[in-house]
Amino acid sequence: MRTITKKPEILAPAGTLEKLKTAIIYGADAVYIGGNQFGLRSRAGNFTYDEMREGVDFSKQHNAKVYVAANMVAHEGDVDGAGEFFRTLKEIGIHAVIVSDPALIEICATEAPGLPIHLSTQASATNYETLNFWHSEGLERVVLAREVSMEEIKEIRQKTDVEIEAFIHGAMCISYSGRCTLSNHMSNRDANRGGCSQSCRWKYGLFEVPQPGERLSFLAGEPEEDFSMSAVDMSMIRHIPDLVENGVDSLKIEGRMKSIHYVSTVANVYRQAIDAYCNDPDRYEFKQEWEDELWKVAQRELAVGFYYGTPTEDEQLFGERRKIPAYSFIGQVLEYDEETRIATIQQRNAFAVGDEIEFYGPGFSHLDQTIEYLWDEEGSPINRAPNAMMIVKMKVNAPVKPYDMMRKIK
Numbered sequence: 001m002r003t004i005t006k007k008p009e010i011l012a013p014a015g016t017l018e019k020l021k022t023a024i025i026y027g028a029d030a031v032y033i034g035g036n037q038f039g040l041r042s043r044a045g046n047f048t049y050d051e052m053r054e055g056v057d058f059s060k061q062h063n064a065k066v067y068v069a070a071n072m073v074a075h076e077g078d079v080d081g082a083g084e085f086f087r088t089l090k091e092i093g094i095h096a097v098i099v100s101d102p103a104l105i106e107i108c109a110t111e112a113p114g115l116p117i118h119l120s121t122q123a124s125a126t127n128y129e130t131l132n133f134w135h136s137e138g139l140e141r142v143v144l145a146r147e148v149s150m151e152e153i154k155e156i157r158q159k160t161d162v163e164i165e166a167f168i169h170g171a172m173c174i175s176y177s178g179r180c181t182l183s184n185h186m187s188n189r190d191a192n193r194g195g196c197s198q199s200c201r202w203k204y205g206l207f208e209v210p211q212p213g214e215r216l217s218f219l220a221g222e223p224e225e226d227f228s229m230s231a232v233d234m235s236m237i238r239h240i241p242d243l244v245e246n247g248v249d250s251l252k253i254e255g256r257m258k259s260i261h262y263v264s265t266v267a268n269v270y271r272q273a274i275d276a277y278c279n280d281p282d283r284y285e286f287k288q289e290w291e292d293e294l295w296k297v298a299q300r301e302l303a304v305g306f307y308y309g310t311p312t313e314d315e316q317l318f319g320e321r322r323k324i325p326a327y328s329f330i331g332q333v334l335e336y337d338e339e340t341r342i343a344t345i346q347q348r349n350a351f352a353v354g355d356e357i358e359f360y361g362p363g364f365s366h367l368d369q370t371i372e373y374l375w376d377e378e379g380s381p382i383n384r385a386p387n388a389m390m391i392v393k394m395k396v397n398a399p400v401k402p403y404d405m406m407r408k409i410k
């Protein structure tokens with residue numbers, strides 16, 4: 001029986017320590033986080049050095065890795081303090097940094113030798129010569145531009161030894177990734193220095209400036225029917241064999257701003273698919289339940305980006321969202337008592353007795369049930385759990401465990 005010995009890494013986003021732990025528990029081999037400087041997510045929960053230390057300790061206990069994104073486009077003065085930043089990351093035990101600006105690459109290589117550097121997707125690497133160039137500069141890995149096709153990946157893999165990382169799931173830019181200034185113009189927030197305000201997803205009307213005496217003429221969108229320039233999201237769940245067979249080393253999930261509901265669900269699904277393929281590629285079959293699971297958290301329609309051809313207008317969202325998730329995240333299991341079959345839950349969104357719910361956990365475990373009994377932290381019966389982060393106890397029909405999540409059918 002053929003097996004794949006070089007299984008690609010699943011690389012998940014982690015905007016907080018909680019998301020880092022969740023992603024790893026749910027099957028991520030590595031996570032990428034941001035520090036307080038030099039990253040692209042000025043509004044995402046960025047990590048302090050102490051949080052990084054805790055995250056690295058946790059990752060080591062689970063045989064996982066932590067990368068730090070420092071992939072801003074640096075203007076004059078932006079690199080001040082970068083040497084100390086990279087030296088501290090190395091001392092903490094961060095496994096690699098993700099960088100795009102050559103100034104930051106140089107500072108990292110000089111000030112923190114031995115700390116592996118990955119070229120960020122912000123650098124738009126789309127051909128093997130570019131990858132070979134960065135490899136010769138000492139970089140260990142290149143994150144490909146989202147605009148690279150599967151055929152190009154195949155050729156790149158054949159002609160370079162550098163590690164390849166490719167996006168497999170998450171939001172897409174309508175502009176060429178890393179080369180957008182829409183947000184800069186619309187909201188004075190620099191997309192390439194961590195401030196993207198997602199201006200492409202705003203609602204617009206497109207009209208011709210009228211000649212004197214003419215009425216305003218809308219070319220696309222009407223005052224009551226605005227349109228956006230948003231791309232649909234990417235999902236490569238149906239194409240895991242192509243990614244593995246073409247030698248992609250790391251499969252990246254987008255979304256450091258996303259919730260633990262999203263991160264746990266997406267990592268869980270891809271863990272199943274990648275393990276299934278690598279363990280027995282010749283008898284591998286895609287399972288519809290994987291895609292159905294992704295739809296429980298999907299925010300937009302899903303497509304394959306640029307992997308199998310240039311996206312058409314069908315892969316753009318000009319109007320309203322065409323899919324709304326049917327589930328909402330309501331809680332996380334903190335403890336489970338086997339004798340009483342009572343779980344202690346931390347509430348994340350309101351729920352009540354009578355709600356139809358689903359528990360899910362690492363390893364793709366699922367349990368459906370109706371909420372019949374609820375108690376507050378002191379043990380008094382309650383009908384609802386309305387308060388954010390409140391602790392409640394609940395009778396469950398089968399064993400659950402810490403880190404299991406609870407969602408409600410809307």
Ligand code: SF4
Pocket residue numbers: 172173174175180181182183191196197198199200201
């Ligand atoms: S405005 Fe849209 S296309 Fe531009 S960087 Fe932000 S998300 Fe990407």
